Amino acid sequence: MRFRYRAYMGGPDPLADEGPPPREAVRAAGELRALITDALSDRESSEAEAALLSAAEEALGRYGAGERSAVEEVDTVALGGLLGSEGRERLDRWDEADHGLTPRELRRLGEVALAEIEAAPSVRGGDHRGGSGHAGEPTGASVPHDGLDRPLDPLSTLRAAMVRRAAEGDLAGVNGTPLRTDDLRYAETEPTGAAVVCLLVDLSHSMTTRGLHEAATRTALALHTLVRTRRAEDRMLVIGFGDRAREMTPAELVEHDWRRVPGTNLQHALHLARAHLRRHRGLRPVIMVVTDGEPTAHLGEDGDARFAWPPTPRTVGVTTAELDAALAEGAELTFFLLADDPRLRAFRGLLERRRGVRVVDADAEVLGPLVVGRYLDGEG
Secondary structure, three states: OOOOOHHHHOOOOOOOOOOOOOHHHHHHHHHHHHHHHHHHHHOOOOHHHHHHHHHHHHHHHHHHOOOHHHHHHOOHHHHHHHHHHHHHHHHHHHHHHHOOOOHHHHHHHHHHHHHHHHOOOOOOOOOOOOOOOOOOEEEEEEEOOOOOOOOEOHHHHHHHHHHHHHHOOOOOOOOOOOOOHHHOOEEEEEOOOOEEEEEEEEOOHHHHHOOOHHHHHHHHHHHHHHHHHHOOOOEEEEEEEOOOEEEEOHHHHHHOOOOOOOOOOHHHHHHHHHHHHHHOOOOEEEEEEEEOOOOOEEEOOOOOEEEOOOOOHHHHHHHHHHHHHHHHOOOEEEEEEOOOOHHHHHHHHHHHOOOOEEEEEOOOOOHHHHHHHHHHHOOO
């Protein structure tokens, strides 16, 4: 079931004061509980089986009432064996719906990660709060309330409320509040004197085998929290890259299962980063790359990933082309290299031959302070 972050973060569980279960997870738990109730009444079970079913039924009842920690009391393996294929399907549905973090839990993880990093001596001291970040031109997009002084966007607010009521089956708004505070949308403006920051995180399996994935995730959470709470005029994007790259929210990065997918597609990640920089022209462009390996994959002309180890000249060539294009567009590029093997040293040499690229040696212990320190050192 839902991953517990005590081992992930180390020390006290930052999610001990957790929020209620997601609505979809409560619905899935109710369906599972109904199946268990039917099983208790329709079948003859051994005393041990009946006890297991009864305990699961009781725990699911408390879960549905808002006690999210009750999830840990359900023996999902044994329960799936008793309930058969239908039970396993409902367990999977519940697991998928419950796995996500609530916004409050995600904020708490980011706050803890940032506090740990700021306690490190290598992080630049002082107050890193920026300006208000709302004195730019309208972008045409709308955003939820983010603490900044933005004008209300009534059309986007109405659209958000209608989408929410449609999902609840209450288009007329008769069964609940027609408009909620979380429906409100505000006109986004492009701030001035700010940075657009892309953090590229290597998702390859070697990051897991070397014990680096947790440090990379904590670093991304801390940086995102820092930008959100103190540099709200900056624009930050996390891009994860394995065999191919994709834009990721902090929640998606935390929940990433680090499957054994081969490939370190830095070319695709840089391509996505450049697109994000172009969406925010006029801001100081910053790209920071966290990786433990050389590029071993790229996208072919058909859009499919091409993987090879050692990397082919084609992979090196297209990756270098994306790197040079980013530099030509004025991006400040920093690579945080988390290993020191011969092939990565060769890639390091390629990077160091390019004016405008900074290369930093790092490990799991110092990655967060180095990345956050580099971000703060570049503030204008």
